[in-house]
Amino acid sequence: MxxxxxxxxxxxxxxxxxxxxxxxxxxxxxxxxxxxxxxxxxxxxxxDVEITYDITNVTNGLSETTITCPEVGEEVFNRYLDYFVKTKYFEFTR
Structure with missing residues (x-):
């Protein structure tokens, strides 16, 4: 962020x-x-521990479908931030 x-x-x-x-x-x-x-x-x-999230269950559940799950890297995360700023859910001025 x-x-x-x-x-x-x-x-x-x-x-x-x-x-x-x-x-x-x-x-x-x-x-x-x-x-x-x-x-x-x-x-x-x-x-007070560090929590690690992964997509193992999602990957297993979707393994016999054509649905893919993109990695949530900076590009995907920024897409969410763009949306939150655009909808004014987050107040932000660049």
Missing amino acids: NSYGFKVEKMPYEQWKDELVDRVAENPNLNTTKAMLPFIPEDMGEW
Whole structure:
């Protein structure tokens, strides 16, 4: 996201959670984010691990079809960001 032009700052989970709660309080129109707050754990504890996602199950499930699943590299990820900016889901000016 940084290479796209967004400023993404790494921070400890506790700080991120506090800032998220503050932003929701300051911006009542963030309904989707507000709805997710009850599902955000108080602390990460045992959740504080790096999660790796892969497409093994998708690949296996589609193996006998003609459907392909493109690798989500920078090009595909930027396509999503383009859409979110175009639809104003993300506010951003280049």
